[in-house]
Amino acid sequence: MPWVPARVTMGVVIGAPAAPPPSGTPPLVRRRSGRLVAGVAGGVADHLGVNVLWVRTAFVVIAAVNGVGVIAYGLLWIFVRQEATDVPRALGRTERQQALGLAALGIGAGLAAAALGNTVVGWIVGPLGVAAVGAAVVWREADESQRRRWTQGARSGVTGAAAGGRAALWRVLAGALFVATGIGVFLLGNLDLSQVQFGLLAVLATLLGVGVLTIPWWVRLMRELGEERRERIVEAERAEIAAHLHDSVLQTLALIQRQSDQPREVLRLARGQERELRHWLYGPTGYGRSGGASGDPVLDAGLADAITSAAAEVEDTYAIDVRPVVVGDRPLDDGLRALVLAAREAMVNAAKHAQVGEVSVYAEVEPEEVHVFVRDRGVGFRPDAVPDDRHGLADSVHGRMDRHGGAVRLRSTPGEGTEVHLTMPVDGRAAARPEQDEPEPQVRAQEEAKR
Amino acid sequence: MSEPTDAPIRVFLVDDHGLFRSGVRAELDRHVPDVTVVGEAGSVDEAVAAIRHIRPDVVLLDVHMPDGGGAEVLRQLRPELPDVVFLALSVSDAAEDVIAVIRAGARGYVTKTISGRELADAVRRVRSGDAVFSPRLAGFVLDVFSDRPGAAPPGDPELDLLTRRERDVLRLLARGYAYKEIAGELFISVKTVETHVSSVLRKTQLSNRYELSRWASDRRLV
Numbered sequence: 001m002p003w004v005p006a007r008v009t010m011g012v013v014i015g016a017p018a019a020p021p022p023s024g025t026p027p028l029v030r031r032r033s034g035r036l037v038a039g040v041a042g043g044v045a046d047h048l049g050v051n052v053l054w055v056r057t058a059f060v061v062i063a064a065v066n067g068v069g070v071i072a073y074g075l076l077w078i079f080v081r082q083e084a085t086d087v088p089r090a091l092g093r094t095e096r097q098q099a100l101g102l103a104a105l106g107i108g109a110g111l112a113a114a115a116l117g118n119t120v121v122g123w124i125v126g127p128l129g130v131a132a133v134g135a136a137v138v139w140r141e142a143d144e145s146q147r148r149r150w151t152q153g154a155r156s157g158v159t160g161a162a163a164g165g166r167a168a169l170w171r172v173l174a175g176a177l178f179v180a181t182g183i184g185v186f187l188l189g190n191l192d193l194s195q196v197q198f199g200l201l202a203v204l205a206t207l208l209g210v211g212v213l214t215i216p217w218w219v220r221l222m223r224e225l226g227e228e229r230r231e232r233i234v235e236a237e238r239a240e241i242a243a244h245l246h247d248s249v250l251q252t253l254a255l256i257q258r259q260s261d262q263p264r265e266v267l268r269l270a271r272g273q274e275r276e277l278r279h280w281l282y283g284p285t286g287y288g289r290s291g292g293a294s295g296d297p298v299l300d301a302g303l304a305d306a307i308t309s310a311a312a313e314v315e316d317t318y319a320i321d322v323r324p325v326v327v328g329d330r331p332l333d334d335g336l337r338a339l340v341l342a343a344r345e346a347m348v349n350a351a352k353h354a355q356v357g358e359v360s361v362y363a364e365v366e367p368e369e370v371h372v373f374v375r376d377r378g379v380g381f382r383p384d385a386v387p388d389d390r391h392g393l394a395d396s397v398h399g400r401m402d403r404h405g406g407a408v409r410l411r412s413t414p415g416e417g418t419e420v421h422l423t424m425p426v427d428g429r430a431a432a433r434p435e436q437d438e439p440e441p442q443v444r445a446q447e448e449a450k451r
Numbered sequence: 452m453s454e455p456t457d458a459p460i461r462v463f464l465v466d467d468h469g470l471f472r473s474g475v476r477a478e479l480d481r482h483v484p485d486v487t488v489v490g491e492a493g494s495v496d497e498a499v500a501a502i503r504h505i506r507p508d509v510v511l512l513d514v515h516m517p518d519g520g521g522a523e524v525l526r527q528l529r530p531e532l533p534d535v536v537f538l539a540l541s542v543s544d545a546a547e548d549v550i551a552v553i554r555a556g557a558r559g560y561v562t563k564t565i566s567g568r569e570l571a572d573a574v575r576r577v578r579s580g581d582a583v584f585s586p587r588l589a590g591f592v593l594d595v596f597s598d599r600p601g602a603a604p605p606g607d608p609e610l611d612l613l614t615r616r617e618r619d620v621l622r623l624l625a626r627g628y629a630y631k632e633i634a635g636e637l638f639i640s641v642k643t644v645e646t647h648v649s650s651v652l653r654k655t656q657l658s659n660r661y662e663l664s665r666w667a668s669d670r671r672l673v
Contacts, residue, residue, distance in 0.1 A: 327593045
């Protein structure tokens with residue numbers, strides 16, 4: 001279900017009190033506009049909230065010193081998505097010059113490092129550098145084709161490169177040539193080989209080149225597979241809900257048609273169906289909390305659930321409307337179980353005797369006690385002239401509550417209705433038990449201070 | 452009930468279910484002489500255009516509709532028609548939806564299972580400038596404004612905290628009491644009860660309490 005239950009939210013609030021959720025750190029995506037090569041530096045800068053210039057400098061410095069910068073840039077290029085929407089962002093002339101200057105500086109520094117004998121950098125400024133430039137040209141073309149796909153909404157699959165026209169094709173071919181040359185020269189220059197070995201290596205180099213060149217398409221293929229799977233799961237979930245709802249709704253409609261001459265029965269069916277739907281859509285208490293709040297079945301079987309299902313039972317049995325409102329929640333202990341049973345009896349009582357179609361139930365959890373009010377606007381009665389059966393029920397409510405230290409207050413006016421007010425102190429004995437349903441330390445401290 | 456004039460209250464219905472619209476119209480026309488239905492619409496665009504033209508007193512607004520629902524109608528019309536009062540009407544008790552329309556400017560919220568008589572009462576009440584809370588909405592607002600141990604400290608006490616009296620009134624609303632009964636219970640006048648409820652409505656609309664702003668921002672209302 002699409003939202004986090006209230007209990008969990010409070011935890012979130014403790015963690016990050018000031019920051020409103022939407023304006024956090026933006027996710028890491030590559031810039032699509034205002035970029036020089038692949039938008040990696042810009043994306044990292046947006047993510048970290050710093051100036052692009054610093055990020056570019058950092059990349060160049062790391063690249064010049066030991067070559068890792070180039071590899072890092074390449075990996076980020078492969079694994080970080082392009083941003084999905086075009087944010088208008090102009091790459092100013094000075095910014096472009098700065099960036100190009102930085103790149104030139106980096107190459108210069110790299111050459112110097114290579115001259116000083118750093119082999120890794122030597123490879124990179126040499127033939128492998130040529131291969132890297134070739135790969136960059138091809139990957140950039142892949143980015144462009146993806147961008148076209150997004151903007152035009154075309155779903156041309158993994159072979160989108162052809163869509164860019166002749167110029168794009170030339171760029172891809174040139175890039176491929178660069179990669180091939182770079183790898184070839186690197187192999188020839190560094191190894192002294194016999195003919196057989198050379199043949200094998202040529203095959204390997206070709207495979208490697210093709211692999212490097214097609215990385216963007218592989219990545220895209222993987223992503224599309226992932227997205228498709230996600231869509232399928234969502235679809236399956238929707239189908240399951242639809243099947244469940246249609247089935248039970250149709251059943252209920254059929255029953256209603258058959259029993260249309262019995263208004264009470266129709267009402268009962270309609271309410272039952274409504275409740276079931278609400279339970280599906282909004283969770284047990286109707287505002288999407290509870291149900292899986294803590295992920296712990298012991299804790300989740302709390303007071304709110306218990307009161308709601310007691311109300312549902314009474315509704316089903318007596319064909320009346322019971323509308324529970326629950327504020328707060330607590331794990332059940334013996335006292336609260338007694339409270340729920342007493343509340344249920346009060347509801348049954350109202351359903352049987354009040355001669356109304358609707359009963360209001362309100363439960364509120366306070367730090368030291370839990371209140372439940374069961375109210376009807378029915379016939380009411382004078383407490384001193386109680387009919388016998390009603391008296392008996394009131395006694396059993398009283399008995400239950402008394403045994404656990406609770407209290408019952410009954411208020412009734414003939415003609416205006418009845419309200420039963422049940423109070424149960426939050427039980428100290430429950431806190432002493434070795435289960436997880438201890439009250440929060442602060443609450444317990446208050447209780448102990450009271451004693 | 453405080454009536455501004457003797458003229459019937461002009462009500463406009465917005466709901467994408469034609470069956471429901473005709474049901475409400477029939478019920479109000481038949482049983483409630485001081486309320487007349489002056490128009491109805493089945494979609495957001497239709498509603499916006501017609502309400503601009505007709506300028507009803509009260510709009511009964513369905514929360515769930517295609518193209519943004521009641522909140523979208525409110526967003527488009529609230530600024531230019533401050534005199535038109537909106538009362539949200541929904542089958543859903545889900546806090547997410549209710550809070551979204553309340554924060555978009557609705558003066559109250561009732562469920563669709565409400566009887567014609569109660570609906571007419573709610574219409575009169577919002578018409579005279581008061582707020583209408585269903586018991587569940589009252590319970591929910593109490594929950595949001597309650598101070599649990601460990602919760603974030605309120606930013607603006609004026610908006611982020613309820614007074615004791617407002618809490619009392621909300622509790623009784625959640626217990627199913629009518630305004631008159633609440634007044635009797637707390638030994639205050641009905642007018643005072645109305646003032647408290649309006650003040651709670653204002654806080655619900657403006658407070659920066661995390662849960663309230665979160666639900667509203669999820670619906671892109673803030």
